[in-house]
Amino acid sequence: MKENDSFSMCHPLLNFFYFAVALLFTMFNQHPVFLGISYAGAFVYGGLLNGWRKTLKQGLLLTLPGLLIIALLNPMFNHYGVTMLYYIESSGNWITLEAIVYGIVLGAVMFIVIQWFSCYNTVMTSDKFIYLFGRIIPALSLVLSMALRFVPRFLRQLKVIRNGQKAMGRDVSEGTVLNRIKYGLQMVSILVTWALENAIETSDSMRSRGYGLHGRTAFSIYRLTRRDCFLGAVMGGLFAVFTVGCAGGAAYAVYDSRIVMAGFSIQGYTAPVKVSPQLAIITYICFGIFCFIPVFLELYENWKFSQSRKQIGTEIGMTYRQIYEELDGVDFVYNNQEYKELVQEGKML
Numbered sequence: 001m002k003e004n005d006s007f008s009m010c011h012p013l014l015n016f017f018y019f020a021v022a023l024l025f026t027m028f029n030q031h032p033v034f035l036g037i038s039y040a041g042a043f044v045y046g047g048l049l050n051g052w053r054k055t056l057k058q059g060l061l062l063t064l065p066g067l068l069i070i071a072l073l074n075p076m077f078n079h080y081g082v083t084m085l086y087y088i089e090s091s092g093n094w095i096t097l098e099a100i101v102y103g104i105v106l107g108a109v110m111f112i113v114i115q116w117f118s119c120y121n122t123v124m125t126s127d128k129f130i131y132l133f134g135r136i137i138p139a140l141s142l143v144l145s146m147a148l149r150f151v152p153r154f155l156r157q158l159k160v161i162r163n164g165q166k167a168m169g170r171d172v173s174e175g176t177v178l179n180r181i182k183y184g185l186q187m188v189s190i191l192v193t194w195a196l197e198n199a200i201e202t203s204d205s206m207r208s209r210g211y212g213l214h215g216r217t218a219f220s221i222y223r224l225t226r227r228d229c230f231l232g233a234v235m236g237g238l239f240a241v242f243t244v245g246c247a248g249g250a251a252y253a254v255y256d257s258r259i260v261m262a263g264f265s266i267q268g269y270t271a272p273v274k275v276s277p278q279l280a281i282i283t284y285i286c287f288g289i290f291c292f293i294p295v296f297l298e299l300y301e302n303w304k305f306s307q308s309r310k311q312i313g314t315e316i317g318m319t320y321r322q323i324y325e326e327l328d329g330v331d332f333v334y335n336n337q338e339y340k341e342l343v344q345e346g347k348m349l
Contacts, residue, residue, distance in 0.1 A: 006301040007294035011228040012128035031253040041291025042115035067107030074103025102255040245283025249273030
């Protein structure tokens with residue numbers, strides 16, 4: 001797990017803006033090209049932050065089954081669409097291609113949003129969130145910061161509680177079914193009690209420090225540097241470009257009653273919104289660059305670090321060479337026969 005990547009060390013305002021844009025354009029955009037770009041950016045950045053093994057495990061074992069469940073359940077309850085695939089005699093309804101595709105899209109949106117939130121929880125720590133919104137909405141920012149770290153802290157504490165219960169022979173994997181249920185409920189009760197006590201202690205601690213009072217100052221280690229300003233300008237420019245492209249119809253996608261997408265002709269139907277290929281390509285490229293900004297920044301910093309190491313190694317090598325040349329010169333002088341004779345005569349030291 002990489003806690004201090006290059007993008008995490010930028011100003012919290014840039015971190016929050018990046019994740020807010022990525023999440024909003026993922027949740028409210030159903031075009032497959034945008035979803036594919038968003039997923040690629042979230043997956044690669046999640047691999048850099050949390051490790052590739054953990055990212056693959058989270059995707060294959062947790063979120064991918066949820067995607068499949070939503071993709072299968074949607075055509076069971078929604079029967080819009082004109083492309084009939086299968087008739088269910090018991091309910092008298094048709095399963096349509098449009099309902100299946102829309103279910104896959106909804107599951108993909110959920111899958112990608114979870115992937116982005118895993119990156120968000122690593123980068124946007126509670127101190128960054130309180131730094132941004134502590135003065136504007138102090139009470140709400142405290143509640144949100146506690147809620148956003150709710151799941152990771154619960155999982156860690158649940159592991160501690162389970163280890164303690166296992167040491168006493170009360171784990172959910174031991175005993176009869178009734179005993180397992182009993183032990184599981186006990187663990188949940190302990191976990192909920194701990195969460196309530198922790199919330200009360202946090203609230204009392206912040207109140208004793210004067211959190212939220214008018215005129216209260218707070219120490220902050222975050223400073224807006226020149227690099228942050230440049231990166232913010234790049235992100236703002238990219239955001240403006242693909243926002244204009246989306247407003248122009250590059251992200252148009254409809255699945256009811258026919259599948260119609262901007263830039264594609266499906267079953268002979270094209271989108272009612274006329275979008276030039278150049279605008280669509282520029283929109284997709286700008287959105288892709290925006291999603292991969294943390295990855296590009298990390299690669300750039302690694303390249304700079306490797307160049308610095310090479311330069312330092314070269315300078316050290318040149319320094320040692322000069323030292324060896326000087327030592328060789330001194331050895332030559334002291335080994336010279338003429339120099340020894342002059343020293344014996346007292347003319348040289």
